[in-house]
Amino acid sequence: DVPALVVEYDNEAGAHAVTSHLLGAGHRRIALLGYEPGNTTGEDRLAGFLRALDDHGVPRGDAVLHGTGFGQNHGYEAMRDLLRKADGRPDFTAVFAGDDRAAAAAVVALREYGLRVPEDMSVVGYNDDPVAGDITPGLTTVHIPAEEMGRTAVRRALSGSPRAGQERHVLGTHIVIRDSVRRVRG
Template identity: 55%
Template sequence: MAGRAAPRGRKRTTITDVAERAGVSVPTVSRVLSGNYPVATATRAKVLRAVRELDYVANAHARALAGATTKTVAFVVHDITWPFFAHIAQGVEEQARQEGRMCLVCTTQGDPERELEAVEQMREQHADAVILVGGGFEAEENRQRLVHFARLLDEAGSRLVLCGRPSPGDDVPATIVEYDNAGGAFAMTSHLLSLGHRRIAFLGVRPGFTTVVERVEGYRRAHETFRVTPDPTLLREGDFLRSYGYEATRELLAERTDVTAIFAVTDVVAAGVLHALRDSGVRVPEEMSVVGYDDIPMTMELTPALTTVHIPHEELGRTAVRLALHRHESTVPQHVVLGTHIAVRDSVAPPPM
Protein backbone atom coordinates (compact mmCIF):
# COMPACT_ATOMS: atom_id res chain seq x y z
CA MET A 1 0.00 0.00 0.00
CA ALA A 2 1.02 3.60 -0.37
CA GLY A 3 -0.35 6.98 0.61
CA ARG A 4 -1.90 9.23 -2.03
CA ALA A 5 0.23 11.80 -3.77
CA ALA A 6 0.94 14.86 -1.64
CA PRO A 7 1.19 18.42 -2.83
CA ARG A 8 4.63 19.46 -4.09
CA GLY A 9 7.01 20.08 -1.20
CA ARG A 10 5.01 17.96 1.22
CA LYS A 11 6.13 14.44 2.13
CA ARG A 12 3.62 11.76 1.14
CA THR A 13 1.98 10.03 4.08
CA THR A 14 2.85 6.35 4.25
CA ILE A 15 1.48 3.38 6.13
CA THR A 16 4.55 3.60 8.38
CA ASP A 17 3.54 7.15 9.36
CA VAL A 18 0.10 5.88 10.32
CA ALA A 19 1.61 3.07 12.40
CA GLU A 20 3.87 5.50 14.26
CA ARG A 21 1.03 7.92 14.97
CA ALA A 22 -1.21 5.11 16.27
CA GLY A 23 1.57 3.44 18.24
CA VAL A 24 1.11 0.08 16.51
CA SER A 25 2.98 -2.03 13.96
CA VAL A 26 2.68 -1.68 10.19
CA PRO A 27 0.99 -5.11 9.91
CA THR A 28 -1.65 -3.99 12.42
CA VAL A 29 -2.47 -0.95 10.27
CA SER A 30 -2.70 -3.22 7.25
CA ARG A 31 -5.10 -5.54 9.10
CA VAL A 32 -7.39 -2.65 10.01
CA LEU A 33 -7.40 -1.22 6.48
CA SER A 34 -7.95 -4.57 4.78
CA GLY A 35 -10.71 -5.53 7.20
CA ASN A 36 -9.99 -9.25 6.80
CA TYR A 37 -8.14 -9.97 10.04
CA PRO A 38 -9.40 -9.65 13.64
CA VAL A 39 -8.17 -6.53 15.47
CA ALA A 40 -9.11 -5.31 18.95
CA THR A 41 -11.73 -2.55 18.93
CA ALA A 42 -9.50 -0.09 20.80
CA THR A 43 -6.62 -0.73 18.43
CA ARG A 44 -8.84 -0.32 15.38
CA ALA A 45 -10.07 3.02 16.75
CA LYS A 46 -6.49 4.27 17.23
CA VAL A 47 -5.52 3.32 13.71
CA LEU A 48 -8.57 4.91 12.10
CA ARG A 49 -8.02 8.09 14.11
CA ALA A 50 -4.41 8.23 12.84
CA VAL A 51 -5.64 7.66 9.28
CA ARG A 52 -8.00 10.63 9.59
CA GLU A 53 -5.44 12.90 11.24
CA LEU A 54 -2.80 12.16 8.61
CA ASP A 55 -5.27 12.14 5.72
CA TYR A 56 -3.92 8.77 4.61
CA VAL A 57 -5.63 7.03 1.73
CA ALA A 58 -4.54 3.71 0.20
CA ASN A 59 -3.38 4.27 -3.36
CA ALA A 60 -5.81 2.53 -5.71
CA HIS A 61 -3.25 2.67 -8.54
CA ALA A 62 -0.78 0.75 -6.40
CA ARG A 63 -3.42 -1.88 -5.74
CA ALA A 64 -4.11 -2.14 -9.45
CA LEU A 65 -0.44 -2.95 -9.94
CA ALA A 66 -0.64 -5.84 -7.48
CA GLY A 67 0.20 -8.24 -10.27
CA ALA A 68 3.42 -6.41 -11.11
CA THR A 69 6.62 -7.59 -9.47
CA THR A 70 9.98 -6.10 -8.65
CA LYS A 71 11.99 -9.17 -9.68
CA THR A 72 12.81 -9.98 -6.09
CA VAL A 73 12.59 -13.01 -3.81
CA ALA A 74 12.43 -12.39 -0.06
CA PHE A 75 13.99 -14.81 2.43
CA VAL A 76 12.73 -14.52 6.02
CA VAL A 77 14.72 -16.27 8.77
CA HIS A 78 15.21 -16.21 12.52
CA ASP A 79 18.95 -15.45 12.35
CA ILE A 80 21.09 -15.53 9.20
CA THR A 81 24.22 -16.31 11.27
CA TRP A 82 22.86 -19.77 12.16
CA PRO A 83 24.51 -22.32 9.81
CA PHE A 84 21.19 -24.07 9.11
CA PHE A 85 19.69 -20.86 7.74
CA ALA A 86 22.85 -19.65 6.04
CA HIS A 87 23.18 -22.73 3.84
CA ILE A 88 19.52 -22.68 2.82
CA ALA A 89 19.96 -18.98 2.02
CA GLN A 90 22.83 -19.88 -0.30
CA GLY A 91 20.52 -22.17 -2.26
CA VAL A 92 17.83 -19.46 -2.40
CA GLU A 93 20.32 -16.90 -3.68
CA GLU A 94 21.78 -19.22 -6.32
CA GLN A 95 18.37 -20.16 -7.75
CA ALA A 96 17.09 -16.59 -7.57
CA ARG A 97 20.09 -15.42 -9.57
CA GLN A 98 19.50 -18.11 -12.20
CA GLU A 99 15.87 -16.97 -12.43
CA GLY A 100 16.91 -13.33 -12.90
CA ARG A 101 15.76 -12.22 -9.44
CA MET A 102 17.38 -10.31 -6.64
CA CYS A 103 17.36 -11.90 -3.19
CA LEU A 104 16.39 -9.93 -0.07
CA VAL A 105 17.09 -11.28 3.41
CA CYS A 106 14.96 -10.36 6.45
CA THR A 107 15.71 -11.54 9.99
CA THR A 108 13.12 -11.80 12.75
CA GLN A 109 15.09 -12.93 15.84
CA GLY A 110 12.16 -15.22 16.53
CA ASP A 111 9.62 -12.39 16.86
CA PRO A 112 6.27 -13.38 15.25
CA GLU A 113 5.29 -9.72 14.84
CA ARG A 114 8.53 -9.00 13.01
CA GLU A 115 7.81 -11.96 10.75
CA LEU A 116 4.38 -10.54 9.95
CA GLU A 117 5.86 -7.10 9.31
CA ALA A 118 8.49 -8.54 6.97
CA VAL A 119 5.85 -10.38 4.95
CA GLU A 120 3.67 -7.28 4.78
CA GLN A 121 6.56 -5.10 3.60
CA MET A 122 7.53 -7.62 0.92
CA ARG A 123 3.92 -7.72 -0.25
CA GLU A 124 3.96 -3.96 -0.62
CA GLN A 125 7.22 -4.24 -2.56
CA HIS A 126 5.58 -6.80 -4.91
CA ALA A 127 8.17 -9.51 -4.27
CA ASP A 128 7.66 -12.56 -6.48
CA ALA A 129 7.89 -14.87 -3.47
CA VAL A 130 8.33 -14.63 0.29
CA ILE A 131 10.10 -17.64 1.78
CA LEU A 132 9.72 -18.39 5.49
CA VAL A 133 12.46 -20.77 6.62
CA GLY A 134 12.51 -23.04 9.65
CA GLY A 135 9.97 -24.44 12.04
CA GLY A 136 7.03 -22.65 13.63
CA PHE A 137 4.71 -23.26 16.54
CA GLU A 138 1.70 -25.54 16.19
CA ALA A 139 -0.76 -23.21 17.94
CA GLU A 140 -3.94 -22.38 16.01
CA GLU A 141 -3.09 -18.68 16.17
CA ASN A 142 0.13 -19.34 14.27
CA ARG A 143 -1.66 -21.46 11.68
CA GLN A 144 -4.15 -18.67 11.08
CA ARG A 145 -1.27 -16.23 10.76
CA LEU A 146 0.28 -18.33 7.98
CA VAL A 147 -3.07 -18.63 6.21
CA HIS A 148 -3.42 -14.86 6.41
CA PHE A 149 0.10 -14.39 4.99
CA ALA A 150 -0.60 -16.76 2.13
CA ARG A 151 -3.87 -15.13 1.08
CA LEU A 152 -2.51 -11.59 1.25
CA LEU A 153 0.44 -12.51 -0.92
CA ASP A 154 -1.72 -14.46 -3.36
CA GLU A 155 -4.01 -11.46 -3.79
CA ALA A 156 -0.93 -9.34 -4.57
CA GLY A 157 0.32 -11.78 -7.21
CA SER A 158 3.07 -13.07 -4.94
CA ARG A 159 3.60 -16.44 -3.23
CA LEU A 160 4.20 -17.60 0.33
CA VAL A 161 6.73 -20.42 0.57
CA LEU A 162 7.15 -22.48 3.73
CA CYS A 163 10.58 -24.06 3.75
CA GLY A 164 11.09 -26.69 6.45
CA ARG A 165 7.65 -26.01 7.90
CA PRO A 166 4.49 -28.11 7.41
CA SER A 167 1.51 -26.89 5.42
CA PRO A 168 -1.13 -24.88 7.33
CA GLY A 169 -3.93 -26.47 5.27
CA ASP A 170 -4.76 -28.06 1.93
CA ASP A 171 -6.73 -25.08 0.63
CA VAL A 172 -4.04 -22.47 1.44
CA PRO A 173 -2.32 -20.83 -1.58
CA ALA A 174 1.25 -21.59 -0.52
CA THR A 175 4.26 -23.56 -1.72
CA ILE A 176 5.53 -26.14 0.78
CA VAL A 177 9.09 -27.49 0.67
CA GLU A 178 9.78 -29.90 3.53
CA TYR A 179 12.42 -32.47 4.35
CA ASP A 180 11.82 -35.86 5.99
CA ASN A 181 12.38 -34.55 9.49
CA ALA A 182 10.73 -37.35 11.45
CA GLY A 183 12.24 -39.95 9.12
CA GLY A 184 15.73 -38.64 9.77
CA ALA A 185 15.25 -38.85 13.54
CA PHE A 186 13.77 -42.34 13.18
CA ALA A 187 16.76 -43.51 11.14
CA MET A 188 19.29 -42.04 13.57
CA THR A 189 17.59 -43.42 16.68
CA SER A 190 17.25 -46.80 14.99
CA HIS A 191 20.98 -46.72 14.24
CA LEU A 192 21.76 -46.22 17.94
CA LEU A 193 19.27 -48.87 19.05
CA SER A 194 20.63 -51.38 16.54
CA LEU A 195 24.08 -50.98 18.12
CA GLY A 196 22.65 -51.89 21.51
CA HIS A 197 21.97 -48.50 23.11
CA ARG A 198 18.88 -48.51 25.32
CA ARG A 199 19.20 -45.28 27.32
CA ILE A 200 19.34 -42.50 24.72
CA ALA A 201 18.98 -38.91 25.93
CA PHE A 202 17.33 -36.40 23.58
CA LEU A 203 18.52 -32.84 24.25
CA GLY A 204 16.60 -29.85 22.90
CA VAL A 205 12.89 -30.54 23.23
CA ARG A 206 10.72 -27.47 22.49
CA PRO A 207 7.02 -28.30 23.02
CA GLY A 208 4.82 -27.25 20.11
CA PHE A 209 7.72 -26.28 17.82
CA THR A 210 7.18 -28.16 14.56
CA THR A 211 10.83 -29.00 13.87
CA VAL A 212 11.34 -30.59 17.27
CA VAL A 213 7.92 -32.23 17.44
CA GLU A 214 8.74 -34.17 14.28
CA ARG A 215 12.19 -35.20 15.53
CA VAL A 216 10.78 -36.43 18.83
CA GLU A 217 8.14 -38.32 16.85
CA GLY A 218 10.89 -40.13 14.93
CA TYR A 219 12.79 -40.82 18.16
CA ARG A 220 9.70 -42.36 19.78
CA ARG A 221 8.71 -44.34 16.71
CA ALA A 222 12.16 -45.95 16.53
CA HIS A 223 11.87 -47.04 20.16
CA GLU A 224 8.47 -48.57 19.41
CA THR A 225 9.87 -50.40 16.40
CA PHE A 226 12.64 -51.91 18.54
CA ARG A 227 10.15 -52.58 21.35
CA VAL A 228 12.08 -50.39 23.76
CA THR A 229 10.20 -48.14 26.15
CA PRO A 230 11.74 -44.64 26.01
CA ASP A 231 12.51 -43.03 29.36
CA PRO A 232 10.52 -39.74 29.42
CA THR A 233 13.03 -38.19 31.84
CA LEU A 234 15.68 -38.42 29.12
CA LEU A 235 13.83 -35.99 26.86
CA ARG A 236 15.22 -32.66 28.04
CA GLU A 237 13.84 -29.25 27.08
CA GLY A 238 16.19 -26.56 25.81
CA ASP A 239 17.28 -24.15 23.08
CA PHE A 240 19.21 -24.66 19.85
CA LEU A 241 22.39 -23.29 21.41
CA ARG A 242 25.87 -24.69 21.99
CA SER A 243 25.74 -23.36 25.55
CA TYR A 244 22.55 -25.33 26.18
CA GLY A 245 24.20 -28.52 24.93
CA TYR A 246 27.09 -27.98 27.31
CA GLU A 247 24.99 -27.25 30.41
CA ALA A 248 22.41 -29.96 29.71
CA THR A 249 25.13 -32.57 29.33
CA ARG A 250 26.80 -31.57 32.58
CA GLU A 251 23.44 -31.89 34.34
CA LEU A 252 22.76 -35.24 32.68
CA LEU A 253 26.11 -36.66 33.78
CA ALA A 254 25.49 -35.52 37.36
CA GLU A 255 22.06 -37.18 37.45
CA ARG A 256 22.43 -40.38 35.42
CA THR A 257 25.01 -43.12 35.03
CA ASP A 258 23.04 -45.38 32.71
CA VAL A 259 22.90 -43.15 29.62
CA THR A 260 25.10 -44.44 26.79
CA ALA A 261 24.07 -42.14 23.91
CA ILE A 262 23.00 -38.52 23.45
CA PHE A 263 20.89 -37.34 20.50
CA ALA A 264 21.31 -33.57 20.18
CA VAL A 265 18.46 -31.79 18.42
CA THR A 266 20.95 -29.88 16.21
CA ASP A 267 24.65 -30.08 15.38
CA VAL A 268 25.23 -26.80 17.23
CA VAL A 269 23.80 -28.37 20.40
CA ALA A 270 25.92 -31.46 19.73
CA ALA A 271 29.07 -29.31 19.69
CA GLY A 272 28.24 -28.20 23.22
CA VAL A 273 27.61 -31.84 24.22
CA LEU A 274 31.05 -32.91 22.98
CA HIS A 275 32.69 -30.01 24.80
CA ALA A 276 31.00 -30.96 28.09
CA LEU A 277 31.94 -34.63 27.74
CA ARG A 278 35.55 -33.70 27.04
CA ASP A 279 35.66 -31.42 30.09
CA SER A 280 34.15 -34.23 32.19
CA GLY A 281 36.68 -36.80 31.03
CA VAL A 282 34.09 -38.92 29.20
CA ARG A 283 35.49 -40.50 26.03
CA VAL A 284 33.49 -40.35 22.80
CA PRO A 285 32.47 -42.81 21.47
CA GLU A 286 34.06 -45.37 23.82
CA GLU A 287 31.99 -44.31 26.84
CA MET A 288 29.28 -42.13 25.27
CA SER A 289 27.95 -41.95 21.71
CA VAL A 290 26.83 -38.57 20.41
CA VAL A 291 24.74 -37.72 17.34
CA GLY A 292 23.31 -34.51 15.93
CA TYR A 293 20.95 -33.27 13.24
CA ASP A 294 21.52 -30.95 10.22
CA ASP A 295 24.99 -31.95 8.91
CA ILE A 296 26.39 -28.45 8.78
CA PRO A 297 30.06 -28.19 7.65
CA MET A 298 31.45 -27.79 11.18
CA THR A 299 30.51 -31.40 12.00
CA MET A 300 33.57 -32.64 10.11
CA GLU A 301 35.81 -30.42 12.23
CA LEU A 302 34.55 -31.59 15.61
CA THR A 303 36.53 -34.12 17.63
CA PRO A 304 35.47 -36.78 16.97
CA ALA A 305 33.74 -36.06 13.65
CA LEU A 306 30.01 -36.04 14.35
CA THR A 307 27.54 -38.66 13.17
CA THR A 308 24.47 -36.66 12.16
CA VAL A 309 21.35 -36.50 9.99
CA HIS A 310 22.02 -34.84 6.66
CA ILE A 311 19.56 -32.21 5.47
CA PRO A 312 19.84 -31.04 1.81
CA HIS A 313 20.10 -27.36 2.79
CA GLU A 314 20.97 -25.80 -0.54
CA GLU A 315 18.52 -28.03 -2.41
CA LEU A 316 15.78 -26.84 -0.04
CA GLY A 317 16.54 -23.23 -0.93
CA ARG A 318 16.79 -23.83 -4.66
CA THR A 319 13.61 -25.89 -4.72
CA ALA A 320 11.68 -23.25 -2.75
CA VAL A 321 12.50 -20.57 -5.33
CA ARG A 322 12.00 -22.78 -8.39
CA LEU A 323 8.59 -24.10 -7.34
CA ALA A 324 7.28 -20.67 -6.33
CA LEU A 325 8.37 -18.89 -9.52
CA HIS A 326 7.06 -21.67 -11.79
CA ARG A 327 3.87 -22.39 -9.85
CA HIS A 328 1.62 -21.70 -12.83
CA GLU A 329 3.19 -24.54 -14.81
CA SER A 330 1.06 -27.68 -14.60
CA THR A 331 4.06 -29.99 -14.15
CA VAL A 332 5.50 -28.12 -11.16
CA PRO A 333 4.27 -29.50 -7.79
CA GLN A 334 3.58 -27.13 -4.90
CA HIS A 335 4.29 -29.52 -2.03
CA VAL A 336 7.44 -31.62 -1.98
CA VAL A 337 9.32 -33.53 0.72
CA LEU A 338 13.07 -33.94 0.25
CA GLY A 339 14.93 -36.89 1.70
CA THR A 340 17.32 -37.03 4.64
CA HIS A 341 19.96 -39.63 5.50
CA ILE A 342 22.47 -40.50 8.20
CA ALA A 343 26.04 -39.30 7.78
CA VAL A 344 27.99 -41.93 9.77
CA ARG A 345 31.27 -40.66 11.21
CA ASP A 346 33.32 -41.23 14.36
CA SER A 347 31.12 -40.25 17.32
CA VAL A 348 29.11 -43.48 17.62
CA ALA A 349 30.04 -46.96 18.82
CA PRO A 350 28.27 -49.83 20.61
CA PRO A 351 27.64 -49.10 24.30
CA PRO A 352 30.41 -50.06 26.75
CA MET A 353 30.06 -53.54 28.23
Protein backbone atom coordinates (compact mmCIF):
# COMPACT_ATOMS: atom_id res chain seq x y z
CA ASP A 1 0.00 0.00 0.00
CA VAL A 2 1.19 3.45 -0.92
CA PRO A 3 0.63 5.95 1.91
CA ALA A 4 -2.03 8.48 0.98
CA LEU A 5 -3.42 11.63 2.51
CA VAL A 6 -7.11 12.19 1.77
CA VAL A 7 -8.95 15.37 2.76
CA GLU A 8 -12.59 15.45 1.73
CA TYR A 9 -15.98 16.70 2.84
CA ASP A 10 -19.01 14.69 3.90
CA ASN A 11 -21.11 14.49 0.73
CA GLU A 12 -23.66 12.17 2.29
CA ALA A 13 -24.30 14.42 5.30
CA GLY A 14 -24.64 17.50 3.07
CA ALA A 15 -27.14 15.75 0.80
CA HIS A 16 -29.06 14.49 3.83
CA ALA A 17 -29.22 18.01 5.28
CA VAL A 18 -30.41 19.77 2.12
CA THR A 19 -32.95 17.02 1.37
CA SER A 20 -34.20 17.26 4.96
CA HIS A 21 -34.57 21.02 4.42
CA LEU A 22 -36.85 20.35 1.43
CA LEU A 23 -38.80 17.72 3.36
CA GLY A 24 -39.14 20.12 6.29
CA ALA A 25 -40.69 22.64 3.89
CA GLY A 26 -43.37 20.07 3.04
CA HIS A 27 -41.98 18.65 -0.21
CA ARG A 28 -42.58 14.92 -0.66
CA ARG A 29 -41.95 14.39 -4.39
CA ILE A 30 -38.38 15.52 -5.02
CA ALA A 31 -36.40 15.07 -8.23
CA LEU A 32 -32.69 14.34 -7.80
CA LEU A 33 -30.68 15.49 -10.81
CA GLY A 34 -27.02 15.03 -11.42
CA TYR A 35 -25.92 12.05 -9.43
CA GLU A 36 -23.59 9.91 -11.50
CA PRO A 37 -23.68 6.14 -10.97
CA GLY A 38 -20.16 4.85 -10.35
CA ASN A 39 -18.95 8.25 -9.13
CA THR A 40 -18.29 8.22 -5.37
CA THR A 41 -19.37 11.85 -4.98
CA GLY A 42 -22.67 11.14 -6.73
CA GLU A 43 -23.20 7.86 -4.89
CA ASP A 44 -22.60 9.53 -1.51
CA ARG A 45 -25.05 12.31 -2.36
CA LEU A 46 -27.63 9.76 -3.51
CA ALA A 47 -27.15 7.84 -0.24
CA GLY A 48 -27.72 11.01 1.80
CA PHE A 49 -30.80 11.87 -0.26
CA LEU A 50 -32.30 8.40 0.23
CA ARG A 51 -31.44 8.35 3.95
CA ALA A 52 -33.27 11.67 4.40
CA LEU A 53 -36.35 10.22 2.68
CA ASP A 54 -36.18 7.21 5.02
CA ASP A 55 -35.70 9.40 8.10
CA HIS A 56 -38.78 11.46 7.18
CA GLY A 57 -40.96 8.47 6.34
CA VAL A 58 -41.17 9.29 2.63
CA PRO A 59 -41.22 6.18 0.42
CA ARG A 60 -38.18 5.98 -1.84
CA GLY A 61 -40.54 5.27 -4.72
CA ASP A 62 -41.84 8.84 -4.43
CA ALA A 63 -38.43 10.19 -5.49
CA VAL A 64 -37.66 11.02 -9.10
CA LEU A 65 -34.08 9.98 -9.87
CA HIS A 66 -32.38 11.25 -13.01
CA GLY A 67 -28.72 10.23 -12.99
CA THR A 68 -26.95 12.26 -15.62
CA GLY A 69 -23.68 13.55 -14.23
CA PHE A 70 -22.82 17.00 -12.99
CA GLY A 71 -22.57 20.46 -14.51
CA GLN A 72 -24.55 22.96 -16.51
CA ASN A 73 -25.31 20.88 -19.61
CA HIS A 74 -26.36 17.85 -17.58
CA GLY A 75 -28.64 19.90 -15.33
CA TYR A 76 -30.30 21.65 -18.24
CA GLU A 77 -30.84 18.49 -20.29
CA ALA A 78 -32.04 16.46 -17.29
CA MET A 79 -34.57 19.12 -16.29
CA ARG A 80 -35.83 19.50 -19.86
CA ASP A 81 -36.13 15.73 -20.16
CA LEU A 82 -38.23 15.48 -16.99
CA LEU A 83 -40.40 18.43 -18.06
CA ARG A 84 -40.87 16.99 -21.55
CA LYS A 85 -41.97 13.63 -20.10
CA ALA A 86 -44.47 15.45 -17.85
CA ASP A 87 -45.81 17.68 -20.65
CA GLY A 88 -44.51 20.67 -18.69
CA ARG A 89 -46.56 19.77 -15.61
CA PRO A 90 -44.29 17.76 -13.32
CA ASP A 91 -45.75 15.92 -10.34
CA PHE A 92 -42.71 16.75 -8.18
CA THR A 93 -42.47 20.04 -6.29
CA ALA A 94 -38.73 20.29 -5.70
CA VAL A 95 -35.43 19.63 -7.45
CA PHE A 96 -32.14 18.73 -5.76
CA ALA A 97 -29.43 19.22 -8.38
CA GLY A 98 -26.06 17.55 -7.89
CA ASP A 99 -24.18 20.84 -8.08
CA ASP A 100 -24.95 24.54 -8.34
CA ARG A 101 -24.22 24.80 -12.07
CA ALA A 102 -26.73 22.01 -12.72
CA ALA A 103 -29.22 23.76 -10.42
CA ALA A 104 -28.81 27.10 -12.21
CA ALA A 105 -29.31 25.37 -15.57
CA ALA A 106 -32.39 23.59 -14.20
CA VAL A 107 -33.81 27.02 -13.28
CA VAL A 108 -33.31 28.13 -16.90
CA ALA A 109 -35.11 25.02 -18.19
CA LEU A 110 -37.98 25.54 -15.73
CA ARG A 111 -38.38 29.15 -16.92
CA GLU A 112 -38.48 27.98 -20.54
CA TYR A 113 -41.51 25.90 -19.55
CA GLY A 114 -43.14 28.87 -17.82
CA LEU A 115 -42.40 27.62 -14.29
CA ARG A 116 -41.16 29.99 -11.60
CA VAL A 117 -38.68 29.32 -8.80
CA PRO A 118 -39.68 29.03 -5.99
CA GLU A 119 -43.39 29.72 -6.62
CA ASP A 120 -43.90 26.69 -8.88
CA MET A 121 -40.80 24.63 -8.12
CA SER A 122 -38.22 24.72 -5.33
CA VAL A 123 -34.61 24.15 -6.40
CA VAL A 124 -31.49 23.44 -4.33
CA GLY A 125 -27.89 22.84 -5.36
CA TYR A 126 -24.59 21.72 -3.90
CA ASN A 127 -21.11 23.30 -3.53
CA ASP A 128 -22.04 26.96 -2.86
CA ASP A 129 -20.40 28.04 -6.11
CA PRO A 130 -20.57 31.79 -6.89
CA VAL A 131 -23.43 31.16 -9.35
CA ALA A 132 -25.64 30.13 -6.40
CA GLY A 133 -25.59 33.66 -5.04
CA ASP A 134 -25.49 35.40 -8.42
CA ILE A 135 -28.71 34.08 -9.99
CA THR A 136 -32.24 35.16 -9.15
CA PRO A 137 -33.55 33.80 -6.96
CA GLY A 138 -30.43 32.93 -5.00
CA LEU A 139 -30.03 29.16 -4.65
CA THR A 140 -30.24 27.35 -1.36
CA THR A 141 -27.21 25.08 -1.45
CA VAL A 142 -24.71 23.02 0.52
CA HIS A 143 -21.49 24.88 1.31
CA ILE A 144 -18.36 22.79 0.95
CA PRO A 145 -15.25 23.82 2.89
CA ALA A 146 -12.91 24.14 -0.11
CA GLU A 147 -10.44 26.52 1.55
CA GLU A 148 -10.37 24.46 4.74
CA MET A 149 -9.71 21.34 2.66
CA GLY A 150 -6.70 23.00 1.07
CA ARG A 151 -5.34 24.28 4.38
CA THR A 152 -5.82 20.88 6.04
CA ALA A 153 -4.13 19.04 3.18
CA VAL A 154 -1.12 21.37 3.19
CA ARG A 155 -0.85 21.32 7.00
CA ARG A 156 -1.00 17.50 7.12
CA ALA A 157 1.42 17.10 4.21
CA LEU A 158 3.95 19.44 5.82
CA SER A 159 3.68 17.67 9.17
CA GLY A 160 5.23 14.51 7.76
CA SER A 161 4.24 11.48 5.76
CA PRO A 162 0.98 9.70 6.55
CA ARG A 163 1.00 6.49 8.50
CA ALA A 164 1.13 3.26 6.53
CA GLY A 165 -2.01 3.07 4.47
CA GLN A 166 -4.37 5.98 4.14
CA GLU A 167 -4.79 9.00 6.38
CA ARG A 168 -8.30 10.34 5.89
CA HIS A 169 -9.82 13.61 7.11
CA VAL A 170 -13.53 14.25 6.54
CA LEU A 171 -14.73 17.84 6.94
CA GLY A 172 -18.29 18.97 7.56
CA THR A 173 -20.64 20.91 5.31
CA HIS A 174 -23.55 23.24 6.01
CA ILE A 175 -26.60 24.57 4.21
CA VAL A 176 -26.72 28.14 2.92
CA ILE A 177 -30.36 29.25 2.87
CA ARG A 178 -31.27 31.62 0.06
CA ASP A 179 -34.56 32.20 -1.78
CA SER A 180 -35.12 29.12 -3.97
CA VAL A 181 -37.25 27.02 -1.60
CA ARG A 182 -40.87 27.63 -0.73
CA ARG A 183 -43.00 25.92 1.86
CA VAL A 184 -45.75 23.74 0.40
CA ARG A 185 -49.02 22.87 2.05
CA GLY A 186 -49.40 19.29 3.24
